[in-house]
Amino acid sequence: KAGVTQTPRYLIKTRGQQVTLSCSPISGHRSVSWYQQTPGQGLQFLFEYFSETQRNKGNFPGRFSGRQFSNSRSEMNVSTLELGDSALYLCASSFDGGYTFGSGTRLTVV
Amino acid sequence: SQKIEQNSEALNIQEGKTATLTCNYTNYSPAYLQWYRQDPGRGPVFLLLIRENEKEKRKERLKVTFDTTLKQSLFHITASQPADSATYLCALPMNSGGYQKVTFGTGTKLQVIP
Numbered sequence: 001k002a003g004v005t006q007t008p009r010y011l012i013k014t015r016g017q018q019v020t021l022s023c024s025p026i027s028g029h030r031s032v033s034w035y036q037q038t039p040g041q042g043l044q045f046l047f048e049y050f051s052e053t054q055r056n057k058g059n060f061p062g063r064f065s066g067r068q069f070s071n072s073r074s075e076m077n078v079s080t081l082e083l084g085d086s087a088l089y090l091c092a093s094s095f096d097g098g099y100t101f102g103s104g105t106r107l108t109v110v
Numbered sequence: 111s112q113k114i115e116q117n118s119e120a121l122n123i124q125e126g127k128t129a130t131l132t133c134n135y136t137n138y139s140p141a142y143l144q145w146y147r148q149d150p151g152r153g154p155v156f157l158l159l160i161r162e163n164e165k166e167k168r169k170e171r172l173k174v175t176f177d178t179t180l181k182q183s184l185f186h187i188t189a190s191q192p193a194d195s196a197t198y199l200c201a202l203p204m205n206s207g208g209y210q211k212v213t214f215g216t217g218t219k220l221q222v223i224p
Contacts, residue, residue: 004153033212042216043154043199048209056211090153098144099212101153 002027004093006102013109018079021105025072025093031055032074033099034066037088046089049074081109112138112204116215123190124223131185131218133200140202143176143183148197148217157198158185190222 005024013019025032033056034046045058049068066076078085086109092099115134123129133143142161146154160167160176160183167174173186187194197217203210 035214043214045211045213048211056209058211088151092153097142097159098156099146099154100156104151104153106151 004091004100004102006089006091006105008105009103010106011108013081013107015081015083015109017081018077019081019107020075020077021089021091021107023074023076023091023102025074025091026095026100029093029095029100030072031094032068032072033092033094034074034076035090035092036060037090037104038086043090046076078107083109085109112136112213114200114202114213114215116198116200116218118216118218120219120221122221122223125190125192127190129187129190129194129220129222131198131220133183133185133215135181135202138181138202138204139178140204142203143174144201144212145172145174145183145185146199146201146214148199154199154214187220190220192222192224195220195222 007022031050033048035043037043047066048056052068063079068074088104088106090101090104092101113136142159144159145157148154158174160174171188175184197219199214199217201212201214204213
């Protein structure tokens with residue numbers, strides 16, 4: 001059974017640009033959660049989607065948005081990038097009892 | 111406010127010894143608690159879940175305890191090996207707007223010395 005797939009694996013963007021990250025959960029999993037990980041803050045919850053609906057949202061500015069498609073694939077978008085958005089972005093597909101994480105997208109904003 | 115605390119200092123132990131990591135939480139009574147392992151540059155990997163009515167859970171060389179009175183979970187790795195070197199994260203479901211969001215501690219870095 002394939003795991004959680006995140007693309008791209010690495011990304012370099014310039015301040016002010018926007019970026020879209022993609023996540024394909026494990027087949028049959030309808031819930032996808034997104035996290036931002038930085039050395040100083042650890043894993044910070046961004047949002048959770050379930051059956052195309054945002055079910056929960058963390059404390060991030062409106063520049064961070066996401067969506068989920070009918071096949072459960074999810075995207076997150078960050079507009080007007082700032083240097084502080086440089087981080088590892090992880091998505092997770094939930095199963096009964098835990099999360100399966102993707103390998104993440106390493107975003108560097110220069 | 112609800113908080114999760116893990117020892118931010120790295121834990122160095124000798125190969126073959128038992129490593130014990132601590133996860134404390136405040137102002138909350140979670141129904142369960144999870145432990146994950148994370149290697150550099152990779153996503154966390156789920157290890158164990160323990161529910162509030164379980165005192166202890168084991169999986170191979172791993173053992174987790176859950177003390178709801180102390181609001182603490184201990185994570186043990188027995189007969190530790192250099193391959194166990196990684197950052198270990200605890201995670202709790204926290205209520206948010208009618209749903210639960212899984213919130214992670216900052217993790218403890220374990221280094222097993224050969």
